[in-house]
Amino acid sequence: MIQVAGRFTTSVGADELRARHTQVDQLSAVETLSDVGVAEDGTVRARFTPRLPLGQIPLDTQITTTHTDESRSLVTVHASRGxxxxxxxxxxxxxxxxxxxxxxxxxxxxxxxxxxxxGQRVGADVAQRVINDVLVQLARP
Structure with a gap:
């Protein structure tokens, strides 16, 4: 298991940020996400193509928000290729x-x-950068 964490500040308000996780136009603006769709239950399906040390690898991805309140959200992500x-x-x-x-x-x-x-050898650094990049792009004004 790999532990990752990050922190940044955006000028976008918290209410607007909470709403963005199901907005196709906002999700599609993230450069590593394509073919974005949002199901009625809020589950996001997309092609995620992060920049990795070995090149770009497209992953079929499902993102599910399992809990959200005024201060935090819990999210699960499943990505696969072959x-x-x-x-x-x-x-x-x-x-x-x-x-x-x-x-x-x-x-x-x-x-x-x-x-x-x-991935176990280089995964923490790469995962932290990739996750932070997605969140920062989603939080752009």
Missing amino acids: PHSMDATLAIALNSVDAGTEVAWAGELRLRGTAASV
């Missing part, structure tokens, strides 16, 4: 600050398949 898969659980906290909203996130990641042996 025999490789990744499961993540993220806790995302939104705190109002003078400059807008501080976004603090932490999570656990599990890699499966042959990529797991390589």
Whole structure:
């Protein structure tokens, strides 16, 4: 299991950020997401193509918000391609600050398949950067 965490501040308000997780236009603006769709239950399905040390690898991805309230959301992510898969659980906290909203996130990641042996060695740094990049892009004004 890989532990990851990050923090950043955006000028976008917390209420608007909470609404963005099901807005196709906002999700599609994230450069590593394509073919974005949102089901009636709020589950997001997309092609996620992160920039990795080995190149770009498109992953079929499902993102589900399992809990949300005024201060935090819990999100699960399942991404796969062939025999490789990744499961993540993220806790995302939104705190109002003078400059807008501080976004603090932490999570656990599990890699499966042959990529797991390589991923365990470099996974934490790559996963932290990739997750933070998605969240920062989604939080852009």
